[in-house]
Amino acid sequence: MTAPSQNFRDRLRxxxxxxxxxxxxxxxxxxxxxxxxxxxKTHPDQTPxxxxxxxxxxxNARFGVGNSSGFRCC
Amino acid sequence: MGAIQKHGPWALVGALGAAALAVxxxxxxxxxxxxxxxxxxxxxxxxxxxxxxxxIADKVMRLDPKRETPAHRHNDGLDYVPTNKSxxxxxxxxxxxxxxxxxxxxxxxxxGYLPGMLWILSGVVLAGxxxxxxxxxxxxxxxxxxxxxxxxxxxxxxxxxxxLFGTFMIMIILLAVLAMVVVKALAESPWGTFTVGATIPxxxxxxxxxxxxxxxxVGEVSIIGFFLLxxxxxxxxxIAADPYWGPAxxxxxxxxxxxxxxxxxxxxxLPVWLLLAPRDYLSTFLKIGTIVGLAIGxxxxxxxxxxxxxxxxxxxxxxxxAGSLFPFLFITIACGAVSGFHALISSGTTPKLVDNELxxxxxxxxxxxxxxxxxxxxxxxxxxxxxxxYFTMNSPGALLGTSPETAAAAVAKLGFPIAPxxxxxxxxxxxxxxxxxxxxxxxxxxxGMAHIIxxxxxxxxxxxxxxxxxxxFEALFILTAVDAxxxxxxxxxxxxxxxxxxxxxxxxxxxxxxxxxxxxVGAWGFFLYQGVTDPLGGIYTLWPLFGISNQMLAAVALTxxxxxxxxxxxxRYAFVTIIPTVWLCICTLTAGWQKIFSADPKxxxxxxxxxxxxxxxxxxxxxxxxxxxxxxxIVFNDRIDAGLAVLFVGLVVAIAVFGIMAxxxxxxxxxxxxxxxxxxxxxxx
Numbered sequence: 001m002t003a004p005s006q007n008f009r010d011r012l013r014x015x016x017x018x019x020x021x022x023x024x025x026x027x028x029x030x031x032x033x034x035x036x037x038x039x040x041k042t043h044p045d046q047t048p049x050x051x052x053x054x055x056x057x058x059x060n061a062r063f064g065v066g067n068s069s070g071f072r073c074c
Numbered sequence: 075m076g077a078i079q080k081h082g083p084w085a086l087v088g089a090l091g092a093a094a095l096a097v098x099x100x101x102x103x104x105x106x107x108x109x110x111x112x113x114x115x116x117x118x119x120x121x122x123x124x125x126x127x128x129x130i131a132d133k134v135m136r137l138d139p140k141r142e143t144p145a146h147r148h149n150d151g152l153d154y155v156p157t158n159k160s161x162x163x164x165x166x167x168x169x170x171x172x173x174x175x176x177x178x179x180x181x182x183x184x185x186g187y188l189p190g191m192l193w194i195l196s197g198v199v200l201a202g203x204x205x206x207x208x209x210x211x212x213x214x215x216x217x218x219x220x221x222x223x224x225x226x227x228x229x230x231x232x233x234x235x236x237x238l239f240g241t242f243m244i245m246i247i248l249l250a251v252l253a254m255v256v257v258k259a260l261a262e263s264p265w266g267t268f269t270v271g272a273t274i275p276x277x278x279x280x281x282x283x284x285x286x287x288x289x290x291x292v293g294e295v296s297i298i299g300f301f302l303l304x305x306x307x308x309x310x311x312x313i314a315a316d317p318y319w320g321p322a323x324x325x326x327x328x329x330x331x332x333x334x335x336x337x338x339x340x341x342x343x344l345p346v347w348l349l350l351a352p353r354d355y356l357s358t359f360l361k362i363g364t365i366v367g368l369a370i371g372x373x374x375x376x377x378x379x380x381x382x383x384x385x386x387x388x389x390x391x392x393x394x395x396a397g398s399l400f401p402f403l404f405i406t407i408a409c410g411a412v413s414g415f416h417a418l419i420s421s422g423t424t425p426k427l428v429d430n431e432l433x434x435x436x437x438x439x440x441x442x443x444x445x446x447x448x449x450x451x452x453x454x455x456x457x458x459x460x461x462x463x464y465f466t467m468n469s470p471g472a473l474l475g476t477s478p479e480t481a482a483a484a485v486a487k488l489g490f491p492i493a494p495x496x497x498x499x500x501x502x503x504x505x506x507x508x509x510x511x512x513x514x515x516x517x518x519x520x521x522g523m524a525h526i527i528x529x530x531x532x533x534x535x536x537x538x539x540x541x542x543x544x545x546x547f548e549a550l551f552i553l554t555a556v557d558a559x560x561x562x563x564x565x566x567x568x569x570x571x572x573x574x575x576x577x578x579x580x581x582x583x584x585x586x587x588x589x590x591x592x593x594x595v596g597a598w599g600f601f602l603y604q605g606v607t608d609p610l611g612g613i614y615t616l617w618p619l620f621g622i623s624n625q626m627l628a629a630v631a632l633t634x635x636x637x638x639x640x641x642x643x644x645x646r647y648a649f650v651t652i653i654p655t656v657w658l659c660i661c662t663l664t665a666g667w668q669k670i671f672s673a674d675p676k677x678x679x680x681x682x683x684x685x686x687x688x689x690x691x692x693x694x695x696x697x698x699x700x701x702x703x704x705x706x707x708i709v710f711n712d713r714i715d716a717g718l719a720v721l722f723v724g725l726v727v728a729i730a731v732f733g734i735m736a737x738x739x740x741x742x743x744x745x746x747x748x749x750x751x752x753x754x755x756x757x758x759x
Contacts, residue, residue, distance in 0.1 A: 023359065051289075
């Protein structure tokens, strides 16, 4: 494997991740990995939510009580 | 770096943009290529972004890349997360892009494409993008608080309550108008009704899948949903042609109205994972995909603009909506030039996710430029179809009659000759019974999009597919907005009623929730019903009210921005927000005044009511009413609409007065009085 194509692959992977993260965040789903890393770093004593719990938590937050974030229009 | 190296390429972009604008503005009598419009728009955006947004960022806001953002300060991995600039741009754009920038420009095309285009471009650069950027900045500096909270904190409690109430009323009108666009697009259209109806079981299926089978697999479930949707469009053609199912899926506007009201109520109290969230995936991805596809289509097909640059209807005699160019053009095209609703988004989730203060320029200002580009594409789509077809689709039924012959004669009288065969053939091409008086903008946009996309893929044979694809695309995200908007409206209402009776505030309790939802659905349902049964076609009456309310919210948000600039002691740069605020106040107040008091019954609600009540007194029935009951209904609706306009005008005036008072106080103060969260430097990584 030559260096330039390695570089190209990395960039493609990074681009791909950016597109996927972007698409998920468009529907209110943040990055689970970032969340787990954050908990591990700042609250090592706590158990992070599972991926399933995280998904439901974000879903409720998007349409949830008391914020207007679920509202989109023009 | 030399000035030439630094500014040279931008000077070239500017020159290209100026040349393209000159081509667009000076071509008379012969059609121009739509690409000139696109090139002119893109050059304007690039120059505005490079210079004006940088000026705002550096001089007005003084963005500080070292200052800690709420995402870092309150980082919880959930609501507050430092997010990649491009990812956040996508999130923000998906939240602000909706039906508004697609419908407004289509309606505005009755005056020709040039007035609409010039307002979209100048409006976004000087008002819309400035508003989005400023509100994002203000909210970010205050821990991502919402617009209502910001107004309460910076202007006072009373303006805060006024703004909250105003936002609720605007939301009601918005939901009614959006729902009406769907009803108008689906009425008497079995193909459209079947495909849009099919989204409900598809979404339920997706919801169950994402909840129990493969939780969290958004991409996977969206792909499944997408294929089911495409199948629904294809199958819808057969349903429409079927002798039994065709009529079974054919509904009148009134029937659809009641269905939509019932649906809105049920959807707003169902658990979100079952219906709302999965449809949100479909509508969001379809929306972004279609916008990208339309952009590629326009560049690839390079269609010619058939609509004249300026039509005679600038004088206010147009059949699509009443009123002259000033102020009504600036009301009709709200989103795409400037939209008050974006202030709610810019003070929603986005400010909590900003990684670095400097990113807000790209996200806030850049995101709105992108939205404006969507509006330009909608304008192009409406202008590339035969103007005769455009006016056949958008004029009230009372003017056109019901057969191609009567419609062709009426449209020819407007100055756009069209053969009855063309009207009949267009209906056949797009797979509908009739295209006469399909008002609301969505069907026209769908014909334009089908025209462009079918030139690239599939040719004439695919036109009906693309038409219904476009209808589905619009209906889908409008319905998602109706669901989500009803929920948000319900929370707002509970907040407002909670001021009177605190027991209402509990959003988890069953009774207040159902009651608030019913009130909310009832309120937009009332205006929806009024619009659908309006013999003039609803859009003609209600769209200006929606435009006034949306622009008014923008004026409120820009007033807040002006106050904050004064409080930051940056008043020498306050013209950045004062100019658009004053312009929007002039437009909304003039339009509001004319809607209330104009002596022309076509424009003024009260003179229209007077004309009809005078006729009632004489025992006469005036067209388009069919009987005395209709007559009373028209008078009643007119008075309600006039009352609403009075309310909106009062709201703008009140906020403007409070804003000026706050500015004067801040100007007299000898120090900084803005209430920002403490400035902390971001810890070095």
